[in-house]
Each structure stands twice: as C-alpha cells, then as structure tokens.
Amino acid sequence: MNRIALFLPNWVGDVVMATPAIRAVRAAYPAAELLAVCKPYVADVVAGAPWFRDVIRFDKSGPRDQRFWAVARRLRSERIDAALLFPNSFRAALLARLGGCGRVVGFSRYGRGFLLSPPKLDATTERGRFVPTPIIDDYNRLAVALGSADPGHRMELFTTPADEATADAVWKQFGLGRYGRVALLNPGAAFGAAKFWPGDSFAALARMLVQRTGAGVLVLCGPAERELARRIAETSRSPHVYSLADNPLSLGLTKAVVRRSDLLVTTDSGPRHFAAAFDRPVVTIFGPTHLEWTETYFPKAVNLRLKVPCGPCQQRVCHLDHRCMTGITPDAVFAAAAGLLGRFPLPLSAEVRRAA
Known part of the structure; x- marks a missing residue:
C-alpha cells in the first residue's frame, strides 16, 4: 500500500489510546504515506x-475546506489505498467511501457495515448489548x-520545540525547578460535571503534597476551567501551589508539563493518558x-473508584x-499519590530537562 488514511478518534484521551495501533500500522507499512483525518481540536495530540x-x-461546521465534501475531494485526490476508522460513526465510513479509499477497515456499527471491507469487525456484545471492554x-x-x-x-506521544519552550517559560515563571518534585493536578473533564472531583478536595490534596512531600504543585486547566484552577490554588493557602x-x-x-x-x-x-504516554505516574x-472502557494496562497508574449502587451511570451530570x-477523600488520593512517588522517582535525565 502506498497511502493509508487513519481516521482518528474524536476524544483527546481516545487519540492517545489509539497510538499503539497507529505505531503498529506505521511499522507494518514503512514505505506507505500515512494521513491523519481528525477533528481540529484533537490534532495537537499527535x-x-x-x-x-x-x-x-x-469539521462539519468548520471552515469550508474542512467540511465533508471538501475533505472527501481531498481524500480522493490523495488516492488512498486503505482507511482505518477508529470512530464508529456512519459519517466516518461514508466519508472514507466517498473519498475513494480502496479498503475501509472499521467496526460494523450504526448500520454502516455495507460501507466496510472484509473482515467486518463486531464489537464485544452480551445478549445484544455492548459490554465495557478496553478501547485500546x-x-x-x-x-x-x-x-x-x-x-x-x-x-506514546511527542512534543514540539514550541511546546517545550512554553513549558520552560512556565517552569521559570513559577520557579518549579527549585522543587525536588513537581506534582500536577488536573481537575477538569470535557465529558461533563459528573466527572469532577470537588475543588476543595483538590485544594486539600495540594496542601498535603506540599507539606508531606515537599513538592511544588501546578494545577492544570482547559479554557473552561480557569476559574476552577485559580480557586484550587487560592483555597490551598500555600505559596507552593500554582495554576495555569x-x-x-x-x-x-x-x-x-506532564512529560517533565x-x-x-x-x-x-485526556491528560490521564498523557501521563501514561510519557511514562509518568498517574492517579485517576x-x-x-x-x-x-479506558483500561490501558499502564503499570504506573492507580485508579480510584468508589463503588456505589447508582454507578457507574455514564451520565454527564449527576442528578443525585x-x-x-x-x-x-483527599487522604485516600494522597496515599495513592505518595505510594507512586516512592515507587517511581523521576529518572536523572528527566530531572535535568525539567530544571531547564
């Protein structure tokens, strides 16, 4: 094959979970050109x-050159030999077919089986219902x-020189190079408010990390979570807790910043999977x-979950x-974090890069 289009997942974390498969396709067809087809907001993941x-x-609602027919024409001009569809949508399969992709590989869901090439893969089911299995x-x-x-x-993920320069500026801005350890807190989630852990709990955890481990703490955020990150840093009442x-x-x-x-x-x-891709310990x-659904078999991960009668509900907003x-509790999360810090210290090479 000379040219392969990989239709990337639509969620940031899912793109990261697709990287083993992407790397394997690259290795299987070293002479082929790979093209990624993706939503604009996940492009920076790769x-x-x-x-x-x-x-x-x-992007069906984006600029004209990113809409369905423009992308179909672009794919047709590229003469794609095969398309691999990570998304399960009917639209992705239709786009691949109208884009002239010679072979279309994906899961047979949402009535799109007739658009796919053999072998047509079926998702794991139990009595006609989908059973949660690792997406990876x-x-x-x-x-x-x-x-x-x-x-x-x-x-596996990569950074660009521009990414590293921006992170260097953050490290310098907050003086993070002076800390023996730097812990990151990520309180947001694009899925919905039901995934949020209370801000006061994050603030209490930040205090524990500073007082008991001597770490500097940096609170991450997305554009919609700036106020939450700011409040966590302020509520921690510690001069060693900073936010973006x-x-x-x-x-x-x-x-x-996750990498270092x-x-x-x-x-x-999504950032949960950034940590695994850069081999950094992570408590989720x-x-x-x-x-x-999102088990990745990462050995430096601790996943905390409280069993409750109403969950897991898969709801974006909790109505209870x-x-x-x-x-x-913050104590439970700190215990998991401290255990990981003790088992997996940062390698010397990363120490040097971090302090830059």
Whole structure:
C-alpha cells in the first residue's frame, strides 16, 4: 500500500489510546504515506509525531475546506489505498467511501457495515448489548485487521520545540525547578460535571503534597476551567501551589508539563493518558464512567473508584448527590499519590530537562 488514511478518534484521551495501533500500522507499512483525518481540536495530540505525512482536519461546521465534501475531494485526490476508522460513526465510513479509499477497515456499527471491507469487525456484545471492554484493545484489533502485528499497549506521544519552550517559560515563571518534585493536578473533564472531583478536595490534596512531600504543585486547566484552577490554588493557602489559570493554554503545553512532572493526579480525562504516554505516574479519580472502557494496562497508574449502587451511570451530570466522587477523600488520593512517588522517582535525565 502506498497511502493509508487513519481516521482518528474524536476524544483527546481516545487519540492517545489509539497510538499503539497507529505505531503498529506505521511499522507494518514503512514505505506507505500515512494521513491523519481528525477533528481540529484533537490534532495537537499527535503534533510532533513522526508517523504522518499530513493531518487533514475534518469539521462539519468548520471552515469550508474542512467540511465533508471538501475533505472527501481531498481524500480522493490523495488516492488512498486503505482507511482505518477508529470512530464508529456512519459519517466516518461514508466519508472514507466517498473519498475513494480502496479498503475501509472499521467496526460494523450504526448500520454502516455495507460501507466496510472484509473482515467486518463486531464489537464485544452480551445478549445484544455492548459490554465495557478496553478501547485500546478494540483499536488494536483494527490495526491487526489492516495487517499489522499485535500493537501492544505502550502509548506514546511527542512534543514540539514550541511546546517545550512554553513549558520552560512556565517552569521559570513559577520557579518549579527549585522543587525536588513537581506534582500536577488536573481537575477538569470535557465529558461533563459528573466527572469532577470537588475543588476543595483538590485544594486539600495540594496542601498535603506540599507539606508531606515537599513538592511544588501546578494545577492544570482547559479554557473552561480557569476559574476552577485559580480557586484550587487560592483555597490551598500555600505559596507552593500554582495554576495555569492566567497563562495561554494549549494541548501542547499540557503535554510538555506532564512529560517533565513527577506525578499527575487527575479526573478521568485526556491528560490521564498523557501521563501514561510519557511514562509518568498517574492517579485517576473515577466517578460516573466505566473504568473498563479506558483500561490501558499502564503499570504506573492507580485508579480510584468508589463503588456505589447508582454507578457507574455514564451520565454527564449527576442528578443525585455525586456520592461516587465526593466519597473519595483527599487522604485516600494522597496515599495513592505518595505510594507512586516512592515507587517511581523521576529518572536523572528527566530531572535535568525539567530544571531547564
């Protein structure tokens, strides 16, 4: 094959979980050109990666050159030999077909089976219902169907020089190089408010990390979470807790600061997978979502989940008392974090880079 289009997932964390499969396709077809087709907001997840010749942005409501028919024409002009569809949408399969892709590999869901090429993969079901299984394994099945070897579970990301320069500026701004350890807190989640752990709990955890481990703490955020990050830093009442609330934000910056950190404590959101991709220890606080969907087999991860009668509900907003998240205490999260810090100190090479 000369040219392969990889239709990337639509969620930041899912793109990271697709990286073993992407890497395996690259290895299976070293002479082929790979093109990524993705939503604009996930493009920076794979920025700096050596796998793709180009990234084609697809946004049905975006600029004219990113809409369906423009992207279909672009794909047709590229003469794509095969398309691998990580998203399960009918639209993705239709776009691949109308884009002239010779072979279309994906899961047979949402009535799109007739648009796919053999073998048509079925998702795991039990009595006609989908059973929560690790997405990373499903993505790997797609790569194998296209002809790759077993991709394994090692996720991988890259940063750009611009990302690293921005992270260097943050390290200098807050004086983070003077701390023996730097812990990151990520309180947000694009999925919805049901995934949020209380801000006061994050603030209490930040105080514990400072007082008991001597760490500097940096609170991450997305554009919609600036006030939350600012409030966590202020509520911690510690001069050693900082936030990115007043900084220019980007996925590239988040990747670069995660890469040089000692630890990440996060909700079940995209940056959780950044930590695994950069081999950094991570504590993830789960609430309404199935852990089984996003299990990545990362050995430096601790996943905290409180079993409650109403969960996991998969709801974006809790209509009860949010007990699945409020019942997880700062003490429990600190114990998990301290255990990881003791077991997985930052390597010397990363220490030097971090202090730059």
